[in-house]
Amino acid sequence: MRRLPIALAAAALLTFATGCGSLSPPGENTAAAPRLVDARPVRDGGVAVIGLKSDPDKLDPSLTGTLVARTVFTSMCEQLYDVDRHNRFVPQLAxxxxKISDGGRTFTFDVRRDARFSDGAKLDAQAVKTSLERHLHLRGSGRASEIDSVEKVDTVGPYTVRLTLRHPDTPLLGRLANTAGLIMSPKAIAKYGSAFAAHPSCVGPFKYVKRVIGDRIELTKDPLYYDADKVHLDGVVYKTITDGNIRLANLRSGDVQIGDQMGPVEVRSGMGDKTLQLLNTPSLGYMAVTLNVGNAHGIAEKPGRVNTPFSRDVRVREAFDLSLDRALINKIVFQDMYEPACGPVPPGTPLSTPVTCPGRDVDKAKRLLKAAGVRTPVPLELMINTTPEDNRLGQVIQAMAKDAGFDVRLRPTEFATGLTRTLAGDFQARTGGWGGQPDPAGNIDSLVGTTGSNNQGKLSDPEVDRLIEAGRSTADPAKRRDIYRRLTAAINRQHAVIYLYRNINYAVASKDISGIALSGDGLIRVKEAGYVKGGQG
Incomplete structure (x- = not known):
């Protein structure tokens, strides 16, 4: 792919980004007053189409690893706990x-008595036990390391579950308010086994109808849902539209009612359209460049030897990090509508501490490469998604890194293919992110811990692992805050995950739709959404 000098890339991208009509000026953060939910009265009926940024991976809670799949799950597969609009944990299927006892080693909760799965199976303690044990033991499960503190799952009554932990695990509640808390029908698990993703059945306002890979996922209202009286839509269709401009065009034409993960360029254009509404909230997650330092045999295997300058010498990784200007990336690519980031802990959450991002230092980067004894320019293949936004990001990274002595070659890759390659270890570096959780352990443990099931680059560092364990083992907020401050520093010293920016969760929707909820986890919830009374749909 042709590379642009950084000054030319900046000029070209800023011209493109600001040529979108009568809009607010760049640098004005539209998330200053986040709109989380639109509560106009709605009528029953109609189908809402939600445009997704990428095609979800497997619709199997044990095996999924994508934010877009979690977005679909909000409509068809509820969790034990959820995150409310204020990022607090609240019961859902629990x-x-x-109740936590035995010094933090016993975790007991009741489950709802009024819920049924979409295939008619009853939700009870045994159903929860079946799902949690599948999360723990299914080969390739992305949940295994997230809840690996759980030694045993017991039912101590028809609707009471007791988890016996190997050690105290303060962040466990947060994980059960995420994908690890998704509960599947035991009937469907028994019938379909590893093919569950083709026949998913959960408790949710909508149930699965069919999927056309790469195109759409169709859901219909589930009459068995315990809260069906609050569900107004007849169905939801999740349609994959990777180009944000095309998602916006579909919103304007009425073919799509809600646009998920809209980028700053499309948001600014949408803000000038009186037929559209904007919902946004600060993100709990992050976006980063992940370098492959040990994923030699696949993500399910132990870290191995990857024979590249980046994997062999941390100085090469640090030099690459120092070649990047996070503030300028935010300005050029995202119109100052995101925030530079240099750590996994979301600011403004109870356990966060201020982190100063390193400035760009090309001279130091060159000195580090010289000390490492590598021949310049150092080659690096950077896998990016096939979206205009990722292409712009890749071009800016490419231009910045060139100044320090790197030859970055961009490899645009369709999302699902890129995920498959990443899990197999078939990559040198990739851009990507994490949707985020309020507890920092949810943004760290499985992603950079040696045994983490989402540790794509297979970073393995004893100090990082020790601090991860320490963060799990204490409930004292002051101690945990200090642990995560030190843990962030330890991760950053390895320069294997280079945190770049923290996006704002933007959703653009037709004004004909109301009742949409958007939380800090970035997930659009349409349980109570519907077409406004008197509108079309």
Whole structure:
């Protein structure tokens, strides 16, 4: 792919980004007053189409690893706990918050008594046990390391579950308010086994109808849902539209009612359209460049030897990090509508501490490469998604890194293919992110811990692992805050995950739709959404 000098890339991208009509000026952060939910009264009926940025991977809670799949799950597969609009944990399929005893080693909770899965199976303690044990033991499960503190799952009554932990695990509640808390029908698990993704059945306002890979996922209202009286839509269609401009065009034409993960360029254009509404909230996640330092045999295997300058010498990775200007990336690519980031802990959450991002230092980067004894320019293949936004990001990274002595070659890759390659270890570096959780352990443990099931680059560092364990083992907020401050520093010293920016969660929707909820985890919830009374749909 042709590379642009950084000054030319900046000029070209800023011209493109600001040529979108009568809009607010760049640098004005539209998330200053986040709109989380639109509560106009709605009528029953109609189908809403949601445009997704990428095609979800497997619709199997144990095996999925993508934010877009989690977005689909919000409509068809509820969790034990959820995150409300204020990023607080609240019961969903659980009937109450857990009772923690035995010094933090026993975790007991009740489950709802009024819920059924879409295939008619009853939700009870045994159903929860079946799902949690599948998360723990299914080969390739992305949940295994997330809840690996769980030694045993017991039912201590028809609707009571007791988790016996190997050690205290303060962040466990947060994980059960995420993908690890998704509960599947035991009937469907028994019938379909590893093919569950083709026949998913959960508790949710909508149930699965069919999927056309690369195109759409169709859901219909589930009459068995315990809260069906609050569900107004007849169905939801999740349609994959990777280009944000095309998602916006479909919103304007009425073919799509809600646009997920809209980028700054499309948001600014949408803000000038009186037929559209903007919902946004600060993200709990991050976006980063992940370098392959040990994923030699696949993500399910132990870290191995990857024979590249980046894997062999941390100085090469640090030099690459120092070649990047996070503030300028935010300005050029994202119109100052995101925030530079240099750590996994979301600011403004209870356990966060201020982190100063390193400035760009090309001279130091060159000195580090010289000390490492590598021949310049150092080659690096950077896998990016096939979206205009990722292409712009890749071009800016490419131009910045060139100044320090790197030859970055961009490899645009369709999302699902890129994920497959990443899990197999078939990459040198990739851009990507994490949707985020309020507890920092949810943004760290499985992603950079040696045994983490989402550790794509297979970073393995004893100090990082020790601090991860320490963060799990204490409930004292002051101690945990200090642990995560030190843990962030330890991760950054390895320069294997280079945190770049923290996006704002933007959703653009037709004004004909109301009742959409958007939380800090970036997930669009349409359980109570519907067409406004008197509107079309």
């Amino acid at each position: 009937a109450s918050l857990p």
